Amino acid sequence: MGEAETAREQVVRAADELFYTRGVQAVGMDAVRTAAGVSLKRIYSLFSSKDELVVAVLRHRTQMWDAGIASASENATTARERLLAIFDFLDAWFRESDFHGCAFINTHGELSASSQAVADAVREQKRSFQEYVGRLVDEIGGTPDLAAQVAILAEGAQTTAAIAGTPDAARHARAAATTLLDAAVPAHV
Amino acid sequence: MGEAETAREQVVRAADELFYTRGVQAVGMDAVRTAAGVSLKRIYSLFSSKDELVVAVLRHRTQMWDAGIASASENATTARERLLAIFDFLDAWFRESDFHGCAFINTHGELSASSQAVADAVREQKRSFQEYVGRLVDEIGGTPDLAAQVAILAEGAQTTAAIAGTPDAARHARAAATTLLDAAVPAHV
DNA sequence: TACGGTAGAGAACGATCGTTCTCCGCGCAA
DNA sequence: TTGCGCGGAGAACGATCGTTCTCTACCGTA
Numbered sequence: 001m002g003e004a005e006t007a008r009e010q011v012v013r014a015a016d017e018l019f020y021t022r023g024v025q026a027v028g029m030d031a032v033r034t035a036a037g038v039s040l041k042r043i044y045s046l047f048s049s050k051d052e053l054v055v056a057v058l059r060h061r062t063q064m065w066d067a068g069i070a071s072a073s074e075n076a077t078t079a080r081e082r083l084l085a086i087f088d089f090l091d092a093w094f095r096e097s098d099f100h101g102c103a104f105i106n107t108h109g110e111l112s113a114s115s116q117a118v119a120d121a122v123r124e125q126k127r128s129f130q131e132y133v134g135r136l137v138d139e140i141g142g143t144p145d146l147a148a149q150v151a152i153l154a155e156g157a158q159t160t161a162a163i164a165g166t167p168d169a170a171r172h173a174r175a176a177a178t179t180l181l182d183a184a185v186p187a188h189v
Numbered sequence: 190m191g192e193a194e195t196a197r198e199q200v201v202r203a204a205d206e207l208f209y210t211r212g213v214q215a216v217g218m219d220a221v222r223t224a225a226g227v228s229l230k231r232i233y234s235l236f237s238s239k240d241e242l243v244v245a246v247l248r249h250r251t252q253m254w255d256a257g258i259a260s261a262s263e264n265a266t267t268a269r270e271r272l273l274a275i276f277d278f279l280d281a282w283f284r285e286s287d288f289h290g291c292a293f294i295n296t297h298g299e300l301s302a303s304s305q306a307v308a309d310a311v312r313e314q315k316r317s318f319q320e321y322v323g324r325l326v327d328e329i330g331g332t333p334d335l336a337a338q339v340a341i342l343a344e345g346a347q348t349t350a351a352i353a354g355t356p357d358a359a360r361h362a363r364a365a366a367t368t369l370l371d372a373a374v375p376a377h378v
Numbered sequence: 379t380a381c382g383g384t385a386g387a388g389a390a391c392g393a394t395c396g397t398t399c400t401c402c403g404c405g406c407a408a
Numbered sequence: 409t410t411g412c413g414c415g416g417a418g419a420a421c422g423a424t425c426g427t428t429c430t431c432t433a434c435c436g437t438a
Binding site: 022108111112160163169184 | 290295298308334340361364365369371
Binding site: 041 | 396397399
């Protein structure tokens with residue numbers, strides 16, 4: 001059982017890296033097998049289809065995203081700081097050499113038309129993120145509309161950074177978020 | 190020649206609709222042939238590869254985008270109105286029943302890892318749009334940074350609307366853009 | 379009427395995909 | 409030791425892809 005857990009994690013981790021780097025459809029199950037060091041038979045006993053593996057990879061990415069946001073917010077003491085920490089997290093991410101855009105957005109563009117399960121998994125992650133932003137905005141007295149605006153900035157920054165190939169969008173989105181927060185919530189200082 | 194132009198247009202239009210609805214990799218050249226009513230031999234005499242057809246489709250989409258923005262800005266008399274008209278255009282687009290997100294973002298997520306030509310075509314379209322926004326922002330006395338912020342809102346709205354499946358993002362992005370413009374440029378009234 | 383060249387329809391080809399199956403070797407109960 | 413079941417390696421399968429090739433019908437021209 002512990003062994004099975006490890007094999008499953010190896011497959012998910014290997015598939016995640018391959019899918020993110022080359023795209024899902026460009027990676028065959030043979031490549032996953034080789035990278036994970038787990039036989040095809042075992043992979044198909046853990047996941048009934050490639051689609052299911054993709055969903056598992058997206059869930060793994062969700063955990064990584066949540067952990068990254070939490071880590072970037074560690075030193076933040078207020079909800080406002082935690083909101084802005086999102087964009088600091090994006091900035092650091094965009095500067096990584098293997099940054100290829102948001103895996104959820106990429107996978108949605110690639111597979112949402114042919115796989116409802118994938119589309120649902122992506123939508124769920126975005127909904128969860130919007131909820132997180134919504135809680136923080138509520139803490140500082142902002143409206144749900146303001147939360148939606150901040151979330152749109154985060155999405156736009158990821159898309160822009162991926163296509164342009166530069167990390168500038170994080171800085172721009174952070175500045176825009178600051179303006180929106182200042183305009184909606186009277187500064188306490 | 191006029192005939193060739195027409196055949197080329199038929200192929201591009203048919204491919205555009207198929208690619209946008211089902212995704213590029215999910216559509217075979219046989220499906221393009223059937224939908225366009227043009228033989229494979231002729232298609233491959235017009236485009237040397239599927240990749241080249243994809244680039245031609247993206248260029249066609251660029252023209253449609255530019256025309257849509259121009260049409261939505263028809264009644265605008267000021268640069269500020271033309272900027273906000275972008276979000277009205279997005280709002281109307283998001284409400285169309287066959288809206289499946291931004292074709293450039295989708296195609297980038299699907300093929301940028303495997304086709305440099307596609308990645309370049311997408312980047313060029315986004316750069317062109319950012320330039321358009323930049324000109325309008327400059328007209329009202331805003332900085333390039335403000336233009337980047339407005340462009341990020343537009344990108345984020347498209348991504349959010351595509352994944353969530355609702356048109357709300359256009360309204361939110363428009364309100365955010367209004368706040369940003371008001372904060373950066375003193376109102377004249 | 380005879381003919382050269384073009385274009386259409388779709389068969390054919392080689393590659394690759396997701397998925398399944400076969401074979402083999404190893405660990406364990408009696 | 410002998411038999412048994414499980415898992416690993418990867419061959420095999422059927423489908424599908426992008427691309428090319430073959431064959432045929434038809435066109436204007438002499």
